[in-house]
Amino acid sequence: MTSSSVDGLVSGLSTSSLINQLMQVEAAPQDRLKAKVNTAQTAVSSYQSVNSRVSAFKSAADSLGQLSTWRGIQATSTSSSVSAIAVSGSTNTAAGTTTFDVAALAKSQITTAKVDTSQPITSADSITVTIGPADADGVDNSAKRKDYVIDVSKDKTAKGVMDAINAKGIGVKATVVTTGGAQNILQLSGTKTGVDNAFSLSGFDPATTNVASAQNALLTIGGGEEAGGYNVTSSTNTFTGLLTGVSVTVSKEEKNVTVAATQDIGGIADKFQALVDAANATLDEIRGQTAYNPSTNKGSPLTGDFSVRNMAQSILSVISKGLTYADPESTKDNPLPDIKFGSLAKLGMQLDQTGRLTFDREKFTASYNADPAAIQQASVAFADQTEKLATTQTTNLTSVITGRKDEIDGYNTQINDWDVRLAAKRVAIQKTYSDLEVSLGKLKNQSNWLSGQLAGLG
Incomplete structure (x- = not known):
């Protein structure tokens, strides 16, 4: 609040300056509260940044563990004039191969x-x-x-x-x-x-x-109907029923075209890479938010938060300790021992010397081709464990963020209360100085009167 008072006309004092200085002293508790709000808001932003990375890490783990990831197909064609595209949602249960001649293209009249x-x-x-x-x-x-x-x-x-x-x-x-x-x-x-x-x-x-x-467009398989094979027609140059899960589009007449639908191992590898990238992004964020510079003796917003540092250790531990998971065939009546898969290097994942996760696509592909069932089972188990870890972490972070926001709300309530108190205090101080000026004015008038009386006696 600004003062509307006029500096002392009688006393000659800069009362506005004096009042402002006194108010600065009175406002010290409120200033400390405002500093706490700024510190808490900075911490909330840092927690939110970490939480955003952990959430992305969780989503990547969930995506890797989805059955659709492991049943995805990719379509290929031996001809540059025939495109083969896997239909969204197709699964490798529909994988297969077909060879045909493009006998005619669809035309309009x-x-x-x-x-x-x-x-x-x-x-x-x-x-x-x-x-x-x-x-x-x-x-x-x-x-x-x-x-x-x-x-x-x-x-x-x-x-x-x-x-x-x-x-x-x-x-x-x-x-x-x-x-x-x-x-x-x-x-x-x-x-x-x-x-x-x-x-x-x-x-x-x-x-x-x-x-x-x-x-209509016409494809002949096995030489067509006249040769004991069969024909496939389409009113357009796109065929959706030739090979389940694959859309085939032809653009010129030609012979001996092969279209194949196979499991999309590259797509699975992409999911692993996305998980590794998300994990590294999370680790980098945690390191940045908890870093301490000994040369400047300055920390980061979350330097003293052990729980956040521990999140990084938990993520690294999931990779370094190896994989053990419950046997999917284990039941209450027929309990089976946990499966000890061991090092995640079999999945192409490991830690480098700098503490970052790496993924070897070729190693994963080789392992998968050697034993698809075992690698899929282990990968899904790893994804499930990772998702559960990330879920726990993001839940804890969300709780901390909520608590700090409540803390900020409490500080702001106190700050608002101080606004009322300080406004009243300023009014009181202004009145004190105003009363002082009035009193000094009266004394001055009395002094002038006495001086006049004394001068008259002389």
Whole structure:
């Protein structure tokens, strides 16, 4: 609070300065509380930084232990013109291989008509576009076809017909092509590939020509049906049922293409690397927040917190002590001894000379290929133990953060109380000095009166 008083007019004292100095002394307890708030807030920020790293470490462990991690597949193709992509959520229970010929690509229909753009191209007030598969091999496909009646009565020129078709939005795109000759071309193109998206026209005067017929993509396996194999068709150039869990897209006709779906060991290794990276990030954060510089005698916000330092030791211990875990087949009626897996170096993980975790991808891959079941079981057990450790750590950190925030709230309440007290104290001090000025003024007046009386006697 600032003072509105005027420095002593009678005493000549700088009362504002005196009052401010006195208030600084009075405010010392509040200043100590504010310092405690700043210290606590710095500590909270440090705890939150550590907690964020531990949470990421926990998430990485959880991801490694998920069954989906160990059942992920990767898809490969022997052809650069055939892409094979593992469908999200696919598992290696669907792993397999297939070889095929790309006999045909899916195409959309293109139909053209020669037109005079300066004249009406139809005498009818409407034309009908029928979309759907034509009858074939004695099969009646009329139920799959749909008629779209398009009103062209307002403008029967090529442009008018084009605009009317495009406005209908029926899966057929119309374009007027300027050829530079006596006649131009009205081109109708299907917007989707496949025989189910073929179309025909009626009520249309100009003769039409199918430049390209709608067709499905065709893959032949084992030489196709005629050779005792089988065919696979798709209305697009993408096949989702050729190999379970894999989406295959073709872009040109070719022979002898092999697509394979195998377990994604590289993806598992990526999860291990992510866990190691998260662990190192956590250790680095803890070291930074608890560091002490002996040359400057300065510590970090959490230098004196043994519990945080102990978190780093716990993480390092999980790696260095080796792995022992309960046998998954152990039951209450048939208890089995714990499995002593031993060094995590078998999983490609170890500590280097600087205390950082390292991961050898090639070593892990070799171990996994040698005994997939054992390595998966041990890895999942390790991930489970690591996640439990991280869960305990983040729970403890969250509790500490909550406690320190409550502590800050308590300090702030006291600071607010001191604001009220100090405001009242300032008013009291100001009144004291104001009363002093009044008293001095009266004394001065009396002194002047006495001086006048004495002067009169002389």
